[in-house]
Amino acid sequence: MTDHEVRTLADDELRASQELFRATLHAKPITDDEWPRLRAALQSARSLGVHEVDSGALIGTARSFDSAITLPGGGDVALGAVTSVGVRADRTRRGVLTELMHAQLREFADRGLVAAGLHASESAIYGRFGYGIATWARDYTVDVRRAKLRQDAPAGGRVNIENLDSAMERWAAAYPAMATRPGMLARPDEWWAGLRSHLGREEGPVTAVTHEGAGGVDGFAVYSVDRPRPGSATLNLIELQAAGPEAFAGLWRYLLSVDLIGEITASARPLDEPLELLLTDPRAVSTTAQFDDLWLRIVDVAAALAARTYEGEPVVIEVTDPVFPGNEGRYDLGPDGAVRTDRPAELHLSVDTLATVVLGAWRPSQLVDTGRVREVTPGAALRADRLFSTPAPPWCGTFF
Numbered sequence: 001m002t003d004h005e006v007r008t009l010a011d012d013e014l015r016a017s018q019e020l021f022r023a024t025l026h027a028k029p030i031t032d033d034e035w036p037r038l039r040a041a042l043q044s045a046r047s048l049g050v051h052e053v054d055s056g057a058l059i060g061t062a063r064s065f066d067s068a069i070t071l072p073g074g075g076d077v078a079l080g081a082v083t084s085v086g087v088r089a090d091r092t093r094r095g096v097l098t099e100l101m102h103a104q105l106r107e108f109a110d111r112g113l114v115a116a117g118l119h120a121s122e123s124a125i126y127g128r129f130g131y132g133i134a135t136w137a138r139d140y141t142v143d144v145r146r147a148k149l150r151q152d153a154p155a156g157g158r159v160n161i162e163n164l165d166s167a168m169e170r171w172a173a174a175y176p177a178m179a180t181r182p183g184m185l186a187r188p189d190e191w192w193a194g195l196r197s198h199l200g201r202e203e204g205p206v207t208a209v210t211h212e213g214a215g216g217v218d219g220f221a222v223y224s225v226d227r228p229r230p231g232s233a234t235l236n237l238i239e240l241q242a243a244g245p246e247a248f249a250g251l252w253r254y255l256l257s258v259d260l261i262g263e264i265t266a267s268a269r270p271l272d273e274p275l276e277l278l279l280t281d282p283r284a285v286s287t288t289a290q291f292d293d294l295w296l297r298i299v300d301v302a303a304a305l306a307a308r309t310y311e312g313e314p315v316v317i318e319v320t321d322p323v324f325p326g327n328e329g330r331y332d333l334g335p336d337g338a339v340r341t342d343r344p345a346e347l348h349l350s351v352d353t354l355a356t357v358v359l360g361a362w363r364p365s366q367l368v369d370t371g372r373v374r375e376v377t378p379g380a381a382l383r384a385d386r387l388f389s390t391p392a393p394p395w396c397g398t399f400f
């Protein structure tokens with residue numbers, strides 16, 4: 001018997017749970033002005049709370065929103081996007097998060113979700129619950145004085161500055177055609193409301209720009225500007241999505257043309273984003289950080305493996321899962337798909353390690369080299385490298 005209990009929170013308990021989460025991040029409390037916008041970003045019945053039995057106090061919380069993740073080959077599966085995880089500072093390290101994570105994963109499984117995903121505040125927290133790093137991202141800065149687009153950079157379409165609220169409606173409609181890279185997420189209405197709420201807290205003015213090509217909206221960006229001293233202001237790129245090379249180059253052509261800007265910062269961008277290749281001086285772009293982006297937890301291994309495509313020679317893998325024994329067993333992966341099998345396993349790995357290869361973030365042979373995958377049949381890891389490889393590195397691109 002524990003001294004606390006976990007349950008789904010009612011709508012009138014959501015503000016308290018968000019206040020608790022903010023406090024665990026040492027962030028400012030929610031103001032009455034801010035709350036309606038923040039509330040619009042929350043889906044009902046998707047927040048869990050842990051209450052202490054004797055005092056009745058809320059001491060831990062975690063929430064999610066319903067999304068989907070793009071897999072290699074273009075298919076997608078239902079995903080619970082996990083966020084707002086926090087335990088009251090005076091009640092940590094006594095298993096509250098563990099109960100929240102297990103309850104949340106069970107609830108996802110009951111609702112037929114195939115995966116869970118999150119961005120981790122600290123990298124030591126979530127591996128024990130079966131999450132693994134499934135995408136990487138980088139931050140970079142652009143020295144605007146050095147950054148000139150090459151003559152052969154793609155051109156076409158036009159960029160318009162728009163009213164933020166009406167722009168966001170058009171972006172939401174156009175975004176699914178842009179979310180084609182493995183690791184990208186579907187964005188429900190509440191996610192867009194969350195972006196609106198976040199932008200409302202920006203200190204500098206926020207500008208929304210849309211790129212329109214021959215077929216309509218095919219890219220967008222939103223940015224704020226700080227330190228507005230002529231020539232040395234910094235443009236902070238908050239969001240940029242593009243359906244193709246013309247939209248990407250067109251948005252950067254615009255961004256680099258904005259007057260009075262000395263530097264552009266971009267955060268959580270794809271590792272292979274080709275901005276350097278568009279410029280006459282590639283060193284105008286400096287990568288300032290590279291970090292783990294999306295942590296993925298495969299809730300239904302059979303469904304996740306079956307929903308992506310494979311190229312090359314088949315391999316049999318054996319998966320272990322301490323939380324969901326139903327996931328355990330052997331899977332035959334190959335160009336014809338992924339099915340359970342009784343054939344002997346050639347590679348052994350745990351469900352958190354599977355999350356690091358399923359979108360292509362790591363190669364299975366690298367995981368053999370580091371002891372995280374056990375190779376039984378020599379050469380099986382190299383076959384698995386080819387099976388799991390993707391044309392472009394996976395990237396999430398959606399913050400939550």
Ligand SMILES: CC(=O)SCCNC(=O)CCNC(=O)[C@H](O)C(C)(C)COP(=O)(O)OP(=O)(O)OC[C@H]1O[C@@H](n2cnc3c(N)ncnc32)[C@H](O)[C@@H]1OP(=O)(O)O
Nearest residue numbers: 024083084085086087092093094095096097098118121124
């Ligand atoms: C997706 C997101 O929202 S990311 C935001 C996560 N939230 C935060 O970072 C806010 C500040 N931190 C917290 O609120 C809490 O410390 C939490 C949520 C990270 C952990 O909550 P707790 O209730 O203390 O975790 P719990 O007691 O269940 O710990 C389970 C295990 O994880 C370990 N652990 C928990 N937090 C951490 C951490 N930050 N670093 C390293 N290990 C950790 C514990 O030591 C324990 O290990 P054990 O099983 O070997 O004993």
